Amino acid sequence: MDGSATPQSFEPTRNAALDRLRVFAPKAGGDYARLRNYDLGPGRHVHVSTLSPYLRHRLLTEDEVLRTVLARHSPQAAEKFIQEVFWRSYWKGWLEMRPAVWTAYREGLAAALNRSRVEAGLRQRWSDACNGQTGIDGFDHWAHELIQTGYLHNHARMWFASIWVFTLGLPWELGADFFLRHLHDGDPASNTLGWRWVAGLQTRGKTYLARPDNIARYTERRFHPAGLAPAAPPLDGPDHPQRRPAPVSPPWTASRRSGLLLHEDDLSPAYLFETGLAPVSQIRLQTTSARSPLAVSPQVTAFVSAALEDAATRWRDRSGEDAGHHDQVDAIADWARASRLEQIVTPYAPVGPTAEALDKLDAALAPHGIALIRPLRPYDERAWPHATHGFFRFKDQIPSLLSAMGL
Ligand SMILES: Cc1cc2nc3c(=O)[nH]c(=O)nc-3n(C[C@H](O)[C@H](O)[C@H](O)COP(=O)(O)OP(=O)(O)OC[C@H]3O[C@@H](n4cnc5c(N)ncnc54)[C@H](O)[C@@H]3O)c2cc1C
Incomplete structure (x- = not known):
């Protein structure tokens, strides 16, 4: 890891989350829209909120983040940031209605772990990837950054997952598991579906290819890897399972013991x-x-x-x-x-x-x-049922979801 940088640290308190939100809120408009894709490295993730460990565990809620940001910016100015916050809700709603995808991930992971026990070559390549010993510029740094700080910038997650799947040819489930073991925001929905999206299993046929020039540009030339896969053919997988209805809050009474x-x-x-x-x-x-x-x-x-x-x-x-x-x-x-x-x-x-x-x-x-x-929290109960198709359809509901919150 770059010795000059301070590691990202996350104090596990709501007060720390509120402080972080207060510092970030002024930047959630035009600055975020222009600069959010730049990954400047550990201790320098200043263009994004780094609120995910708090949102994941709801030390801070989406509702609070949206209210704070919309108190300073118009919905148009903060459109990009608001959409990102709703990506979390979208992924949660999507998985909630298709729990079999989580079960299949766990089964795929168990199968990949079994393979690693009998295939020494796979075991070695997997271990090199997790230990940041592949020799791939950037990738090795992100493995170390993840282990040391518990956080990676979104763009780094995309590059890392893409290189894992398409350049290193490793099972995606092992990569998703590596993230879940080390991310402070490790989340069944965002992580599983984020990896599936990169691999072409989520939006069928659409993959994410990490390109050296894109990495160089958005890391301000800290990295310019050679030898990356030139193409990203989608992985094969079953069709999405049938959707079950989104959950609803049960009737209950607070007066019981x-x-x-x-x-x-x-x-x-x-x-x-x-x-x-x-x-x-x-x-x-x-x-x-x-x-x-x-x-x-x-x-x-x-x-x-x-x-x-x-x-x-x-x-x-x-x-x-x-x-x-x-x-x-x-x-x-x-x-x-x-x-x-x-x-x-x-x-x-x-x-x-x-x-x-x-x-x-x-x-x-x-x-x-x-x-x-x-x-259920009213925010989830309103948002989740809209995760029926892709994010682009879900996104059309954002104005009415905000309006239901009085925003
Ligand atoms: C392969 C892969 C794995 C991922 N695994 C996780 C995970 O385990 N847990 C997790 O919380 N996020 C995961 N993400 C989503 C995203 O990378 C992180 O939520 C984001 O980087 C968190 O940093 P931030 O708080 O600085 O984000 P900001 O850019 O400041 O965004 C604000 C908030 O919006 C939400 N958000 C932003 N981007 C996404 C996204 N793509 N998907 C869902 N929510 C988003 C988060 O709650 C985030 O805190 C993953 C993405 C990929 C590509």
């Missing part, structure tokens, strides 16, 4: 308290280790762990007794029984490890007559 469960997919439970929820107790569930069958970076685990504690502390006065931080659903089921809860209320978790853990918890609670209530 409730426990609050906080998890890493949504650490802003204010919308639950607005219903009159008054929990007798609060507990945290951490599922970071389930992002990958391999070991998740300790930095990422520590970030999420501290983010959960930050949220718990912020809501402590309204959450009843503190029942601690756990990574097993059995401990949560025991707590629910011991606290004589009628229901556990928790923010809806989209497709991914947390949703899988909550499904398990639901099954463990059912015999005891304890309900697991997962209300």
Whole structure:
């Protein structure tokens, strides 16, 4: 890594997220539209917000980011930035309606890991790619930057994924897993579908080719790799699965004896308290280790762990007794029984490890007559059903989604 740069660091608190938003907001208009594609390297990602670790875990919500930006810029001036924020919502909605794509990714990853155990050549090439030892200018730097800082610029993610798939010929699932283990914003929807998009599996037949001149231009000539694949033929894959309906919020009543469960997919439970929820107790569930069958970076685990504690502390006065931080659903089921809860209320978790853990918890609670209530955030409930086709169709809904938020 370039020794002159300071590594990007992410303090796992809502206050740090708010500070970052305050500093970035003035740049979310014309500056972002002109300069967002430049990747200037670690410690110099000044043209983008670097808010994704906070948005991913919702220490800060999309709603808050959009409101802050639109308080300073017109929707036209901030159009590009607003669209990017809605890409996250689009990917989440798309996967929510097609959970089989997440299951297929996990199966593809297991198959690729099995291959790596028997094919020494594959194992070596995969290890060289993850350790930044391919000799490809730029690529090796991004592998180190990812491991050291937990963040990569969007353009670097695209170049890296494209080189991984088309130049190195490695299974895309191993690359997606490498990202999920090291990104502070590692996200089942944005990551899986981002990799699929690069590989030509998402928008069928459309791939992303990393070109040396484009890399040189947008890294201000820090890198100019040689020997990149000259073409990006789309990978083969099954058709998209049939869509299931987007989820809707369940009917529920805040007056029952409730426990609050906080998890890493949504650490802003204010919308639950607005219903009159008054929990007798609060507990945290951490599922970071389930992002990958391999070991998740300790930095990422520590970030999420501290983010959960930050949220718990912020809501402590309204959450009843503190029942601690756990990574097993059995401990949560025991707590629910011991606290004589009628229901556990928790923010809806989209497709991914947390949703899988909550499904398990639901099954463990059912015999005891304890309900697991997962209300959707109105922002998600309005946006997700529009992720039926490509982003260009979804994008047409942005003005009405903003207007439903009073923006
Ligand atoms: C192969 C690949 C893998 C990716 N994996 C992840 C991931 O695991 N987690 C993740 O959060 N994002 C992922 N992205 C999307 C995107 O690269 C990051 O969200 C973005 O780089 C975060 O940096 P930022 O906050 O500075 O973005 P900004 O440019 O400041 O954008 C503002 C916000 O908009 C959203 N956003 C911007 N671009 C995208 C996008 N392409 N897709 C979805 N949301 C977007 C993010 O919430 C981001 O914080 C991936 C993209 C690719 C191509």
